[in-house]
Amino acid sequence: MDAVNPDESKPQPSGSPEVWSNGRAALCNAVESYFNSHQGSQYACKGKLYGLLIDKYACHRDMVKSQIIITNVGGGRKLDSTTGQMARTQNQDDACSQLKVLRAALNNRDVIVVISGSQYPYFPVVIPHTYNVLDHFIITDLWPEKDGKNISHWKIRLEKFDLQSVSWWTPHGEEDREQFNAGQYICEAQMCPTCETESKIIFQQGWICLNNKCEEFFRCESGADVDKLTYDEKFVNERSHRVGPLEPVPLVPALPNAEGGDFGTEKKFKMGMVCPKCRCCSRRMHWKGWECENPDCDFTHTVQLREVPAANAVKEEQQGKRIKASSYNEKLVGRWDLKIAGYDVEAYSFPGKDGQVVGSVFVYRATSDIRSKVNGPDDLYRAMQKEDLRLKRNPARNPGARVEQLTNHFSSNWGAFYKFGVLVETNGFAEAPEPILRGQAQLDWAHKETISAMKELFEAEEIEYCEDSMTLEPHTFNELLSLGYFESCVINYHDDGEKELGPTVATLSLGSPSIMNFAPKSSSGIGKKTKGKYGPAVLSFPLNHGDIVVMHGSMIHKHYVHSVKPAGKLRFALTCRYIRPETIHDPKARAEAIEKGKIPEGIEQLAYKGTDEPGQNLNLDDNSRGNDQ
Numbered sequence: 001m002d003a004v005n006p007d008e009s010k011p012q013p014s015g016s017p018e019v020w021s022n023g024r025a026a027l028c029n030a031v032e033s034y035f036n037s038h039q040g041s042q043y044a045c046k047g048k049l050y051g052l053l054i055d056k057y058a059c060h061r062d063m064v065k066s067q068i069i070i071t072n073v074g075g076g077r078k079l080d081s082t083t084g085q086m087a088r089t090q091n092q093d094d095a096c097s098q099l100k101v102l103r104a105a106l107n108n109r110d111v112i113v114v115i116s117g118s119q120y121p122y123f124p125v126v127i128p129h130t131y132n133v134l135d136h137f138i139i140t141d142l143w144p145e146k147d148g149k150n151i152s153h154w155k156i157r158l159e160k161f162d163l164q165s166v167s168w169w170t171p172h173g174e175e176d177r178e179q180f181n182a183g184q185y186i187c188e189a190q191m192c193p194t195c196e197t198e199s200k201i202i203f204q205q206g207w208i209c210l211n212n213k214c215e216e217f218f219r220c221e222s223g224a225d226v227d228k229l230t231y232d233e234k235f236v237n238e239r240s241h242r243v244g245p246l247e248p249v250p251l252v253p254a255l256p257n258a259e260g261g262d263f264g265t266e267k268k269f270k271m272g273m274v275c276p277k278c279r280c281c282s283r284r285m286h287w288k289g290w291e292c293e294n295p296d297c298d299f300t301h302t303v304q305l306r307e308v309p310a311a312n313a314v315k316e317e318q319q320g321k322r323i324k325a326s327s328y329n330e331k332l333v334g335r336w337d338l339k340i341a342g343y344d345v346e347a348y349s350f351p352g353k354d355g356q357v358v359g360s361v362f363v364y365r366a367t368s369d370i371r372s373k374v375n376g377p378d379d380l381y382r383a384m385q386k387e388d389l390r391l392k393r394n395p396a397r398n399p400g401a402r403v404e405q406l407t408n409h410f411s412s413n414w415g416a417f418y419k420f421g422v423l424v425e426t427n428g429f430a431e432a433p434e435p436i437l438r439g440q441a442q443l444d445w446a447h448k449e450t451i452s453a454m455k456e457l458f459e460a461e462e463i464e465y466c467e468d469s470m471t472l473e474p475h476t477f478n479e480l481l482s483l484g485y486f487e488s489c490v491i492n493y494h495d496d497g498e499k500e501l502g503p504t505v506a507t508l509s510l511g512s513p514s515i516m517n518f519a520p521k522s523s524s525g526i527g528k529k530t531k532g533k534y535g536p537a538v539l540s541f542p543l544n545h546g547d548i549v550v551m552h553g554s555m556i557h558k559h560y561v562h563s564v565k566p567a568g569k570l571r572f573a574l575t576c577r578y579i580r581p582e583t584i585h586d587p588k589a590r591a592e593a594i595e596k597g598k599i600p601e602g603i604e605q606l607a608y609k610g611t612d613e614p615g616q617n618l619n620l621d622d623n624s625r626g627n628d629q
């Protein structure tokens with residue numbers, strides 16, 4: 001691999017890191033046991049320090065040697081508007097959380113892992129990657145210093161845990177350099193005559209009191225410039241004895257593997273891996289498994305997914321301690337209960353700022369009978385698990401950047417191209433697997449049922465609605481976004497308000513139960529005033545296996561956001577929209593959208609479309625049925 005920012009003046013390293021990454025998210029995903037901090041330089045969990053990252057912000061006298069590191073405690077820097085650099089403008093707080101955690105690690109002699117970023121200026125050799133795991137270390141000293149501007153900050157000295165091995169960052173050809181053992185050097189301490197506390201003689205220029213409560217703190221006897229002080233050889237070369245039960249976490253975590261009862265969709269299977277071939281950290285991007293993120297490496301890893309029976313979703317629904325019934329703000333939201341083709345339907349209306357209805361949400365409740373119908377939810381859930389739905393996690397933020405973030409759910413787009421905040425590649429309906437087409441047909445049916453039921457409801461109830469927002473001429477859906485949720489995946493508050501979209505968005509929910517929330521945007525002026533971006537939820541409801549949600553009204557996305565929080569092992573959401581081809585300016589892209597959005601013939605009759613009649617039920621084996629059979 002090519003070196004990042006190679007500095008020709010530096011020597012080559014004598015080895016290579018056991019773990020490395022060119023992206024922060026991949027690093028955090030792959031080595032979450034010791035560094036899972038997407039920002040900041042420390043990773044601690046419940047007050048215990050596990051990992052430390054040294055990168056851009058090095059200060060005077062910071063150093064990385066073969067067996068020791070001297071660095072500064074992060075945090076407390078602000079952007080200096082004159083230099084454009086991050087700088088400390090005030091004394092570091094002795095009680096800050098970073099220091100608390102470091103003190104505990106020092107006192108407990110915790111073994112931690114240190115990682116160096118490529119922006120670290122004093123790295124002794126050419127640094128190979130953006131993030132490089134160094135090794136296990138223990139903290140030996142923690143003390144405050146003062147800079148030339150009289151601002152105090154804390155420093156840390158770390159010693160490599162294993163003093164026998166040669167560090168990979170030792171310059172090539174100098175493998176014996178700076179290798180010392182306990183007792184070879186001893187750094188003496190001296191008592192301060194003023195505060196009567198001891199401080200080590202850490203500087204070559206002479207002893208200095210390191211108690212920042214003392215009036216003699218950091219006053220140099222020799223009168224030397226504090227910015228020019230240098231550490232004493234004894235302080236740098238001293239090595240401490242290893243004591244106590246010290247059990248380091250492995251630098252290279254085991255590859256994710258399924259055990260006895262695992263379905264392969266549990267939370268732990270969303271973690272990253274350290275490639276056993278090239279040691280690159282890689283995120284789990286694909287439904288099918290892991291692919292090494294190093295473009296020069298071809299390693300892949302899979303964990304067989306075991307079919308999650310629909311009965312499991314029903315069990316999760318019954319066991320969950322979550323809200324079982326819908327709740328809504330009666331001052332804002334209207335509610336009616338309808339019956340449509342065998343479904344119990346909750347119909348909600350949403351007001352705009354002036355109180356006129358701008359949107360509606362219809363929730364179709366799948367009964368246990370509906371769930372088990374041929375082509376119904378149980379059938380579709382099972383079929384979806386058998387197909388390759390090309391599900392992938394896509395960049396949600398900063399695509400390509402070293403801090404790129406992926407969505408936590410997996411998605412694939414079918415039909416016309418749709419840019420849903422996140423860029424998701426699209427596949428034409430002609431190449432879509434059958435469950436996707438069945439989903440489209442069912443949602444298109446629900447869409448049309450909703451529009452006619454709404455017309456009838458609004459007329460009967462004499463409800464005034466905003467006609468611009470809530471057009472009553474339905475279009476056939478030409479796009480479907482399939483989302484796959486492993487355990488602990490969510491979709492946070494967002495709207496589906498892209499200007500290319502028709503006014504209706506319909507979702508079929510399959511598998512694990514979830515809660516859907518709607519909240520007004522603060523900018524809408526609807527509901528209670530809040531400081532945040534969104535007000536409190538005005539509608540919350542459980543969304544269970546087989547339920548369908550139809551949102552109608554373009555303005556609903558202007559004024560409200562929605563989120564879905566599943567709870568369980570595996571959930572799919574199939575969401576259909578209509579992308580208005582006339583809004584696509586580029587003629588080639590428009591023609592492609594029309595072509596890709598065409599529904600293949602003969603699919604219509606495959607969809608489950610509800611019925612008032614008893615209908616045919618599936619004859620699946622026991623474990624794949626609803627518990628009601």
Ligand SMILES: O=C(O)CCC(=O)C(=O)O
Binds near residue numbers: 483491496564
């Ligand atoms: O998972 C869901 O049910 C909702 C998905 C959603 O909101 C979306 O795709 O925009």
Ligand SMILES: [Fe+2]
Binds near residue numbers: 495496562
């Ligand atoms: Fe959405």
